[in-house]
Amino acid sequence: MSADRRIARQTKLPPYSAPVLMAMKGHPATGKSALARVIARRFRIPLIDKDDVKDFVLDVPGANQLAYEVMWQVCATQLDLGLSVVAVSPLAYPEGYATAQELAAKYKARLLVIETVLDEALWKQRLDARRPGYSTHKISGWDAMQEQLRAYDGCWQYPIAPEHHLVVDTAQPVRSLVRAVEQWLKHEPITQAG
Secondary structure, eight states: OOHHHHHHHHOOOOOOOEEEEEEEEEEEEEEHHHHHHHHHHTTTTTTTEEHHHHHHHHTSTHHHHHHHHHHHHHHHHHTTTTEEEEEEHHHHHHHHHHHHHHHHHHTTOEEEEEEEEHHHHHHHHHHHSOTTOSSSSSOOSSHHHHHHHHTTTTTTTOOOOOGGGGEETTSSHHHHHHHHHHHTTOOOOOEOOO
8 A cells, every 4th residue: 555545545534514625736746646635535525627627628719717617616516505516627727716715705605725835946846757748738848837837927827815825845755744634624723845
């Protein structure tokens, strides 16, 4: 059994009066999808990944926007059912955070934005390790990431309310990252992990 699977042994979220919307945030290759999978497995909650949708609508005009809309709609359905959910996307634009806030308010859910960060050297290594062409829409290579960051023009650096924001360094052991999420869920104040 892999270390991630051992750490992610299925346990339910502690009972809360409200579901939790965990919105992952981070650049490509910072570990957000991998961490989201561990969190979803650990707490036995649905994981909705924008890229899972985008993979199927890639040839449709406006595929990226459509993928976000579908992701948020499926999240809304889970929250309406009283279920917690993990939403995986770069959350690079403030509109995504605003949508998460609106959903949390509408369904009386707690909101946690889990932002994944990584030392630049390791991040570069991970991006360069992605084989060219492995995906038609996912970034591979440091040069492509730098081009994307220029196109973003800093839009990902928007303010997030401290009570919604948990920043995790994914170079740290997965166990400590999951522990940071658990602490947040238990209302223990924590704003940095790693």
